[in-house]
Amino acid sequence: MKKYLKYIVAGAALAFTCNSCIDLEEMNIDPNNPTTTDPALLLTGLSFTTFEESSASVCHATKMLILTSGESTYQVYKWTRGGFDYYNNLRNVAKMKEEAAKGDQTAYEALALFFEAHYYYMLTMQFGDVPCSEAMQAETNGLYQPKYDSQETVLATVLAKLEEANTLLTDNNSIISGDIIYSGDLMKWRRLVNAYRLRVLMSLSNKQTVGSLDVKSTFARISQNEPLMTSDADNGQLVFLDQQDDRYPYFNDSDFGSGRYMDSTYVAALATRKDPRLFAFCTQTPAAEKAGLAIDDFSSYDGGDPAIAYSLVNDKVTLGGCSKPATRYYQHATNEPMILLGYTEQQLILAEAVVRGWITGDDRALYESAVKASFRFYEKYAPTVAGYLDEEAAAAYLQGEKVAYSSSLTKDQKIERIILQKYIPTFLQGSMWMPYYDQLRTGYPEFRRAAGVNLPYRWMYPQNEYNNNAANVEAALQSQFGGNDRTSDKPWWIK
DSSP, X not given: OHHHHHHHHHHHHHHHHHHOOSOHHHHTSOTTSOSOOOHHHHHHHHHHHHHHOOOHXXXXXXXXXXXXXXXXXXXXXXOOBOOOTHHHHHHHHHHHHHHHHHTTOHHHHHHHHHHHXXXXXXXXXXXXXXXXXXXXXXXXXXXXXXXXBOHHXXXXXXXXXXHHHHHHTTOTTOOOOOOTTTTTOHHHHHHHHHHHHHHHHHTTXXXXXXXXXXXHHHHHHHHHHSOOOOSGGGOEEEOOOSSTTOSOTTTTOHHHHTTEEEBHHHHHHHHTTXXXXXXXXXXXXXXXXXXTOOTTXXXXXXXXXXXXXXXXXXXXXXXXXXXXXXXXXXXXXXXXXXXXXXXXXXXXXXHHHHHHTSSOSOHHHHHXXXXXXXXXXXXXXXXXXXXXXXXXXXXXXTTSTTTOOOTTSXXXXXXXXXXXXXXXXGTTSTTTTHHHHHHHHHOOSOXXXXXXXXXXXXXXXXXXXXXXXXXXXXHHHHHHHTTOOOTTXXXXXXX
């Protein structure tokens, strides 16, 4: 990412040099503080920052990984305050939007709207009410203490920004450069934008309306009338390069070589379904390797129990009973692309919409197309086990007792299978907290934890907000939670 930031600074300086003239007023501008930046350079940096994002800590909360070198607050659901770091990214988005408007470059404006929507969605899902309508106005309007908008208002704003982005991207004459995601293909960006709209709306399955929008009918209108991803070639993903600052984010991560192991919850979810993607995610246990068990022997994989003390898990590790994440995650410089939102997730969102009666369609076909796409991804990017992940393997897997999708399943059983297939491919991926939010929303999959431990619904607001914007954060807490700021308080979206 440092590389892309260097390009942004260099581009800004170049833009200043090329546009300067002998006008006395312009000569008085400090050349070390350029006032214009090429939106293409900003797009490159924003895309890398946004699409690269992943977190092993999230995998502790979603019961995929455990930590044996100490207690993970995410693993035991003891987190407290979150941060407003996404607003730093929104500053760059605002700059790209500003520069695009100067040159009437609608495609860049559209992509800025997409990034805005993404970050505000992430923020509001994390905290509840957040600054939105008055945010990012310190430089332009001197507004340093923005009010908090209700979560419903923020989510309605997110959907409005995505709708506007989709509309602006219909300009077939727009040309963009600096696009490291889709190489300037605006139709693919439209498909991602519309898939993201469906993601947001499905996360509101417990709500009838959001702002002035009817959730169900808006979802149906988008799915029927707007372009969506047609295959995994449309994935919103970042492909890594084997060069400094462009490598896979966990490459050479020391935690993977030492204290990070697989969670038994996740291993069991795959092993009991004879899911060969397990071979792409983790190693056999040392004990299984020593015994000479075959790679495709599901009994040769296991993890640590996330509901017990990490010191007890260490005992199992010492006996060779825990699998580690596959070595490709920390030994391969490019490993696999990071997917912000892909075809697999989109198809499963559509399948869930059919089950819920929001749209008509073939939910089984949607479900199976999603699973097959996921198998293709790992067949390509986990080459050492590719032979277990081909088309025939996917077809056989879809016939499994706990995987097969049929009309005889109840509504809840269908949703459980759909959500599980959304969950499985999020391992160390760019979906971030989406599988956790799906669990809060649907109850699937079950996250193992110690007796008496409840899942948090949110993060407490940052201490900086209490220090610098106390009146507004306190007003937001009063309107949402009776003045409390607790992780156990339910925000609007999940009530």
